[in-house]
Amino acid sequence: MRAHVRVTLRPGLLDPEARAVHASLQHLGFDEVEAVVIARTFTLELPDGTPVERVQAMARDLLANPVLDDVSIAIDEDPPCA
């Protein structure tokens, strides 16, 4: 199985990097962009049947900062063969 852990900064927290990307898109003429969120996705290869609680613990202990980040986890039970 495969777990995709997506980490984003909580809404309302200042993200200067996302702001800079937004401003640069506008400089390039992409005026229709209303907001930019930068996310990181961690794709974890795991033994089938790994409990989602284990993945949540990984996010809590390392992949995300619970003070700053929101986390969403998607599990692929049957990922396509590499």
Add this chain to the structure above:
Amino acid sequence: MRVGVVTFPGSNCDADAQRAIDGVDGLRAVRLWHGDADLAGVDAVVLPGGFSWGDYLRPGAIARVAPIVQELRRFADAGGPVLGICNGFQILCEAGLLPGALQPNRDGRFRCMDVWVKAEGRACAWLPPLSRPLRLPIAHAHGAWTAPEPELQACEDRGQLVLRYVTATGERADAANPNGSARDVAGVCNAAGNVLGLMPHPERAVHADLGSTDGLHLLTALLGRSA
């Protein structure tokens, strides 16, 4: 010869570059700001090192949108000499003024040390090949230049791989490459030969007290004559 030195938010080698340029007989530095709408009529442009925009997104990716970079593009297309140092090299690659891209160093470390480089590519219009290696400092985390294989070979064939990391005696060796760059590349020029980017810092090697004066060779080369 008036040499523009462009400051971006987060540049930190601009004053060093200015001082080094002003120390070369025949060169005079002109400070430029990233928001400037023109290049103030300079004869050459240096993009100095640093961490423009805090390396947001990718090093150089935000800086390349700056108004002055659009002017720089016109200047370079018209054959004007451009030298990008470290972050300046990254900006030139992100802007498409140089081939390839800079990846994180292969060992994941920020490398701050002196290296030896050899100028051997023949494509640069203003930097002639040199028989002896140059001793120059590096300080970077994203210095592993790379390009897709067909482009890499094309750059090699055209002599655009102008500077390579070598040993003190001038030989290629994996151990002499501090960041894992493709084919030991330390500096690349464009196909036209007027735009050069390199990871080492020539502006930090301009006085015996700094451990090397070899940087003067690169800066003096902008004048079209050897040091």
